[in-house]
Amino acid sequence: MKTTAVSSAAISNAMRYSQSRMQVDLVKAQKEMDTGRVADVGLALGSRTTQSITFARDLDRLNGIVDSNALVTSRLSSTQDALGQLTDAAQALLGAMATASSGDMTDAVARDSGKAALQSLTAILNTSVNGEYLFAGTNTDVKPINDFTAAGSPAKAALDAAFLARFGFTQTDPAAANVTAADMDNFITNDVMPQFFGSGWQANWSNATGQQIVSRIALNETTETSITANNDGVKKLAMAAAMVNDFFSSSTLSSEAKRTAASRALSLAGEAVSDLGQTQSQAGLIQKRVSDATDRMNTQVDLFKKHILDIEGVDPYEAANRVNDLMSHIQTSFALTARIQQLSLLNFLT
Amino acid sequence: MSLSSALSIAQSSLQTTSRQTAVVSRNVADASNPDYARRIVHVVSTDPGARAAQIQRATNDQLFRQNLGALSAWAGQSALYDGLDQLDLAVNGVDNASSASAAIGDLQQALQLYATSPSNQNLGTAVIDAARQVVRSLNDGTDAIQKFRTDTDGQIATAVGELNGLLAQFKDANTAVVSGSRSGTDVSDALDQRDALLKKIAEYVPVSTVTRADNDMVITTADGTTLFETIPRSVSFQPQAGYTAGVQGNAVYIDNVPLAAGTGGNTDAGGKLAGLVQLRDGVTGTMQAQLDEIARGLITAFAETAPAQPNAAGLFTWSGAPAIPAAGTLVNGLAGQIRINSAMDPSAGGDVTLLRDGGANGAAYMANTTGGASYADLLIAYGNKLNEPMAFSPAAGINASVSVSAYSASAIGWFEGVRKQASTAADAKEALSTRTAEALSNKTGVNVDTELSLLLDLEHTYQASARILTSVNQMLDSLMEAVR
Numbered sequence: 001m002k003t004t005a006v007s008s009a010a011i012s013n014a015m016r017y018s019q020s021r022m023q024v025d026l027v028k029a030q031k032e033m034d035t036g037r038v039a040d041v042g043l044a045l046g047s048r049t050t051q052s053i054t055f056a057r058d059l060d061r062l063n064g065i066v067d068s069n070a071l072v073t074s075r076l077s078s079t080q081d082a083l084g085q086l087t088d089a090a091q092a093l094l095g096a097m098a099t100a101s102s103g104d105m106t107d108a109v110a111r112d113s114g115k116a117a118l119q120s121l122t123a124i125l126n127t128s129v130n131g132e133y134l135f136a137g138t139n140t141d142v143k144p145i146n147d148f149t150a151a152g153s154p155a156k157a158a159l160d161a162a163f164l165a166r167f168g169f170t171q172t173d174p175a176a177a178n179v180t181a182a183d184m185d186n187f188i189t190n191d192v193m194p195q196f197f198g199s200g201w202q203a204n205w206s207n208a209t210g211q212q213i214v215s216r217i218a219l220n221e222t223t224e225t226s227i228t229a230n231n232d233g234v235k236k237l238a239m240a241a242a243m244v245n246d247f248f249s250s251s252t253l254s255s256e257a258k259r260t261a262a263s264r265a266l267s268l269a270g271e272a273v274s275d276l277g278q279t280q281s282q283a284g285l286i287q288k289r290v291s292d293a294t295d296r297m298n299t300q301v302d303l304f305k306k307h308i309l310d311i312e313g314v315d316p317y318e319a320a321n322r323v324n325d326l327m328s329h330i331q332t333s334f335a336l337t338a339r340i341q342q343l344s345l346l347n348f349l350t
Numbered sequence: 351m352s353l354s355s356a357l358s359i360a361q362s363s364l365q366t367t368s369r370q371t372a373v374v375s376r377n378v379a380d381a382s383n384p385d386y387a388r389r390i391v392h393v394v395s396t397d398p399g400a401r402a403a404q405i406q407r408a409t410n411d412q413l414f415r416q417n418l419g420a421l422s423a424w425a426g427q428s429a430l431y432d433g434l435d436q437l438d439l440a441v442n443g444v445d446n447a448s449s450a451s452a453a454i455g456d457l458q459q460a461l462q463l464y465a466t467s468p469s470n471q472n473l474g475t476a477v478i479d480a481a482r483q484v485v486r487s488l489n490d491g492t493d494a495i496q497k498f499r500t501d502t503d504g505q506i507a508t509a510v511g512e513l514n515g516l517l518a519q520f521k522d523a524n525t526a527v528v529s530g531s532r533s534g535t536d537v538s539d540a541l542d543q544r545d546a547l548l549k550k551i552a553e554y555v556p557v558s559t560v561t562r563a564d565n566d567m568v569i570t571t572a573d574g575t576t577l578f579e580t581i582p583r584s585v586s587f588q589p590q591a592g593y594t595a596g597v598q599g600n601a602v603y604i605d606n607v608p609l610a611a612g613t614g615g616n617t618d619a620g621g622k623l624a625g626l627v628q629l630r631d632g633v634t635g636t637m638q639a640q641l642d643e644i645a646r647g648l649i650t651a652f653a654e655t656a657p658a659q660p661n662a663a664g665l666f667t668w669s670g671a672p673a674i675p676a677a678g679t680l681v682n683g684l685a686g687q688i689r690i691n692s693a694m695d696p697s698a699g700g701d702v703t704l705l706r707d708g709g710a711n712g713a714a715y716m717a718n719t720t721g722g723a724s725y726a727d728l729l730i731a732y733g734n735k736l737n738e739p740m741a742f743s744p745a746a747g748i749n750a751s752v753s754v755s756a757y758s759a760s761a762i763g764w765f766e767g768v769r770k771q772a773s774t775a776a777d778a779k780e781a782l783s784t785r786t787a788e789a790l791s792n793k794t795g796v797n798v799d800t801e802l803s804l805l806l807d808l809e810h811t812y813q814a815s816a817r818i819l820t821s822v823n824q825m826l827d828s829l830m831e832a833v834r
Contacts, residue, residue, distance in 0.1 A: 007388075007795025008381045010788045017784050041445070042438065042762075046770035050763030053446060054756065057455035064459035068466035132469050138722025140469045213724045215466050222730055345802040 015337050019330070026326045033319040037312045045311065052311045058219070059304040062297045065218065069294045071130070072215050072225045076287045078129045079227050083280045085124050090237045090272040093117040097244065097266035103259055107248045110262065114244030115149060121237055122147045125229045137209035137228040144208035144229040148242050155195070155204040159246055162191040171250040176257075184257040188243070188264050196239040197232075205238065206230055218293040225290070227283055233275030240265035240272065353829075357822050363815040366393060367808050373405060374801050374808065381796040384787070385546035388796045389538055407538040410793040414545065415558075417790045420783035421549060422556035422572075422620035427779045429625030430617050431772040433502065434633065438769060440494035441637065442762060450491065450644050451758035453484040458736055458755065464706070465729035474702035478695055481665055485688055488645050492595065492686035495638050499593040502630040507589040509622055510602060513554045517582030520547045524567055524578075531565040541565070551577070555604065556620030572620055575607045595638045596682030599630050615771025633768060639746035640761040641685035646675045647742070647754030649688065651735040654708055654715040662711040665732075667691045672711050678741035678750075705729070 028039040038044035045052060096113035099105045125135045125145040132140035148155050160170065166187050169175045194200055212224040247253055247261045370391045380386035388408040442449040460480035464473040523544040530537035544567065551557055556572035569578040576583055583605035590599060601608035602623055612619020612628035619625040645668070652665040653674045663671040668687045675681045692698040693710040704710040708717035708728055718725040737753045744750050748760045 005792065006797060007791045008798045009384055009795050010791040012382070013384075013784075013791070014788055042766035043770050043773050045766065047763045047767030049446075049766040050759045053451055053759040053762055057451065057458075057755070057759065060455055061458055061462070064462050068463055071466050130467065130470075132467070132724060136722075136724070138468075138718075138720065138724040138726075141723040209720045209722050211720060211722060211725070213468075214726050214730060216462060216730050216733065226724070345799045349802065349806070 011340065015333065015340075019333055022326055022330050022333070026323065026330065029319055029322040029326060032314045033316060033323055036314060036316055038314055041312050048311070052308060055304050055308045055311070059301060059308065061219065062301050062304065065216065066294055066297050066301070068215070069217055069290055069297075072217060072290050073287065073294075075129055075132070075134065076225060076283055076290065078127065079134050080280060080283050080287065082124050082127050082134060083227065083276055083283060086121065086234070086237065087273055087276045087280070089117050089120040089124070090233075090240075090269050090276060093237070093241060093244070094266065094269040094273060097240070097262050097269055100244070100248075101259055101263040101266050103255065107251070107258070110258075111245055111248035114241045114246075114248060114265075117237065117241035118148050118245055121145070121234070121241060122149075125234065133208075135208055135227060135229040135234075137226065137230070138211045138213055139207060139209045140213070142207045144206055145238075146205055146207070148205075148238070149245070153204075155200075155242070156246065158195055158200060158204050159192065159242065162195065163187070166191055171247065171253050174252050176250060176253045179254050179257040181256045181260040184260040185264070188261065192239065192243065196235045201230070201235060217290050218297060221293060223286060223289055225286055227279055231275070231279055233272045233279055236268045236275060237272035240268035353822050353826060356818065360815045360818040360822065363811065364819075367812045367815065371805065371808050371812075374805050377796045377801050378798055381798050381801075384791065384795075385542055385549070386796070387538070387542060387545070387794040405536055405538065407541060408794040410790065413786065413790040413793055417783070417786040418549065418552040418557060419620075420779065420786045421552045424776070424779040424783040425553040425622045426612055426617055426619035426625035427772065427776045429622045430612065430615075430619065430629060430633075431769070431776040433498070433626075433629040434765075434769045434772050437495070437498055437634065437637065438765065440498060441491045441641075442765070446762055448487055448490070449758070449762055450484065450487045450641065451755075451762055453480070453487040454644075454648075454736065454755050454758050456480045457484050458733060461729060461733045461736075465726045465733060467724075468706050468726045468729060469723035471702060474705060475696055477705065478665075478690060478697075478702055481690055482695075484648065485666070485690055488641055488685040488688055491641050492638065492683070495634050495641070496593045496595065496686075499599070499630050499634050500590070502626050502634075503589045503593070503599055506599075506602060506623065506626045506630065507587055509554055509626065510585050510587040513551065513585050513623070514582070516547055516551050516554070517578055517585070520544065520551065520569075520578055521582055523547055527565045527567075537565065552621070554621050554623050555609070556624075571604060571609075573610065575604045577604060594683055595642065595686065596635075598635075599627070602627060615768040616775035617772070636747045637761075637765060638685070639680055639682075639743070640748065640757075640764070642681055642683065643742050643746045643748075644754060644758050644761065645685040645688040646681055647740060647757060649674055649684075650677070650740060651738075651754055652732055654711050656708075656715045656717075659714050662715065663691065664708075664710055665691055665694060665705055678743055680743035680745045 031039040041052060042049050093113060093116075096105070096110065100110040100113075122145050126143045127134050133142070133144050136142060136144040146153060146155060163171050167176070167179060167183070195204070206229050208229040210228060210230050212228055213226040214222055215225040216222045217225070243261050244265045247258055370393070373389050373391050377388055390406045390408060392404055392406055446452055457477070457480040460473070460477040464470070464477045467473055523540055526540040527537050527544055530540055548557065548559065548567075548569070551569065555577065557569050557577065558572060560568045560570075562568065566580070567578070568576070570576050577585075585602065585604050586606075587602045588600045590597075593599070603609070609623055609627065611632055612624045613632065617625060617628060619628050645666070649663055649666045649668060650661075652663075653661040654664040655661050661674050663674055667689055668675070668684060671691075675684065690698075691700070691710055693700045694702055694704045696702050706718065706725060706729055707721075708715050717728045736755045739751045739753050742748065742750050742752070742757060748757065748764055752760065
């Protein structure tokens with residue numbers, strides 16, 4: 001006898017090696033069955049791990065933007081609501097001025113309707129949501145509109161100063177009874193208008209910036225998502241209400257001048273209603289854009305989830321089968337080892 | 351032929367049988383010793399009877415050499431793979447949770463939230479915290495890599511010491527073999543010991559051997575450097591006390607020739623030493639370069655810009671601030687230097703609104719000129735820059751023009767690619783080394799059952815010879831009886 005086909009050490013070592021390999025595989029298969037993902041993503045995917053990481057990160061980002069879009073949406077719907085209220089106030093003023101311009105309204109009622117419009121204008125524009133003033137542009141930590149009716153209001157002082165400069169007396173002076181309709185009309189066009197549509201607006205009325213808040217509403221899409229108080233509808237409503245409030249509180253101003261002011265206020269309030277309507281539809285467009293973006297991203301989220309599952313998912317049935325197979329293999333191997341151990345010549349030698 | 355010659359033949363047979371039994375018993379005793387080669391007794395018939403001529407040791411040079419090669423390859427590969435596994439956990443964390451890529455993802459989200467409500471300072475602080483996480487991930491990654499390199503350096507030093515020890519032992523074993531061969535005694539045990547040592551040496555460096563007269567063995571490494579000839583050649587290595595990014599470690603010198611490091615995930619490194627050197631200078635170096643490039647990308651993406659002003663470091667800053675690192679150029683160790691700009695960090699007395707408005711480097715860099723609290727343009731621009739392609743140094747081993755956030759994901763992909771190759775190759779090389787060891791064991795190892803059946807034969811021979819002795823004795827007795 002010179003050669004042996006197999007050595008005793010080789011038999012037991014081979015058994016031991018295959019045992020340990022199978023047990024390693026069993027641990028992996030069990031983990032895969034429990035989690036539904038491959039046991040070690042890096043080892044399973046190699047360089048393609050980049051894809052799985054990028055997908056997972058984009059998924060998180062999309063979810064983050066969907067969340068932040070909820071914030072933008074709430075801001076926009078509050079804006080929409082406030083714009084509706086502003087339109088209501090403009091319409092109320094419009095109704096009152098229609099009567100006042102024909103001279104059928106007492107001064108006090110006309111003045112109060114102007115004051116009411118002014119106050120609701122101020123209150124609505126100074127609405128804050130989440131600690132941010134809705135209509136302030138980007139300057140959201142400052143109230144966007146100064147109260148005209150408050151004591152020491154610079155806007156009122158400017159209006160009074162303009163009156164004094166034009167006519168040489170204040171509107172409460174007895175001489176004001178001589179102001180003609182043409183004078184008044186001229187005064188409104190040349191002196192009052194610039195206070196609202198010129199530099200006077202930013203100086204006395206508004207603290208809002210013309211710059212609007214910009215938000216990212218999708219991975220690659222940004223848009224302006226706020227309405228500022230510096231728009232024509234607001235300015236027209238403020239001018240109409242301020243004129244009515246100011247001129248109708250004077251007992252000496254000629255009634256023909258008051259009627260002129262009322263009719264100018266009437267046309268301004270009318271324009272304000274249509275301007276505000278336009279602003280509302282702008283806000284509506286943005287709302288639509290945001291909700292579209294959110295819908296789109298939700299679809300993407302589903303798609304990304306599916307991709308991630310495709311890349312690193314494991315068929316749980318397949319994993320379960322693998323666990324069963326391995327367990328029966330290991331059992332067979334144990335049984336074989338025991339049998340082979342018995343299979344020794346020693347047992348037959350006496 | 352006479353009765354006395356029958357007696358002497360039976361006697362010699364008994365002697366041979368006991369000698370054979372001794373060998374069988376030795377074979378059985380060492381059946382599970384992997385370094386033991388089976389002994390075979392050659393029985394040579396001579397004129398007066400039979401006698402055991404010599405003991406032979408089963409060998410198979412080709413299988414042995416194959417096994418040595420497989421052992422070297424596996425030792426190198428498993429050193430690499432084990433190291434990569436450790437690095438993966440130390441730098442990227444479980445499921446990449448502490449990787450720079452994950453931290454940048456969180457930063458992007460925090461930035462998005464802050465950009466939606468820029469007037470909310472808490473969200474700004476959350477951005478700074480997320481940025482701090484990014485910085486920590488890069489700093490800790492750098493520390494982990496450099497600590498790992500220092501540890502690996504220590505392991506190389508230990509391995510070199512062990513290798514020198516093995517070579518010294520090899521000299522003793524070789525001397526025993528040579529002197530035994532010259533005097534003609536049985537050198538099987540010395541040969542076993544020498545082969546066992548050779549297997550151990552092969553785990554450190556790949557070896558090839560030449561056997562000269564009197565069984566004298568010369569070992570060279572696979573690339574031809576002499577490792578042992580009559581006396582062991584010195585293997586020398588100077589470890590370093592600590593490592594910083596971009597610093598190469600010292601080479602291992604065998605007989606004053608530097609040992610080449612392995613390359614690739616399925617490494618060509620033979621032996622543990624080449625695998626460890628590859629880990630210390632190759633893989634970790636690239637990984638560190640990638641972290642440095644991520645850091646540079648972040649500093650560049652968050653740089654403050656202003657017309658007619660040089661770009662200046664913004665949210666992320668470094669030792670060369672306020673300048674930003676040159677584009678497309680690797681700065682060694684930047685990932686260890688990157689910090690949060692203290693001008694923006696509330697916990698360091700800074701003002702987080704500088705992130706929103708700009709101006710951390712002076713009023714000239716102020717982007718929010720109207721001062722509005724809900725100014726989001728700059729924040730959105732930062733978010734965009736994280737996703738804009740920029741040039742990365744080709745020295746870091748990844749495609750050169752991607753966004754910093756994609757780059758950080760690619761860095762993980764690159765590493766996992768290497769790790770996967772290393773793992774697959776480690777499995778294959780382990781299987782090969784097991785298989786060659788098994789084949790060698792089958793050729794030269796002991797099968798207890800064969801030995802036992804041999805023992806049965808020997809028993810029979812012994813019984814028969816003893817029987818002959820008694821028979822001859824009886825015959826002689828009856829002869830004596832007749833004479834008396």
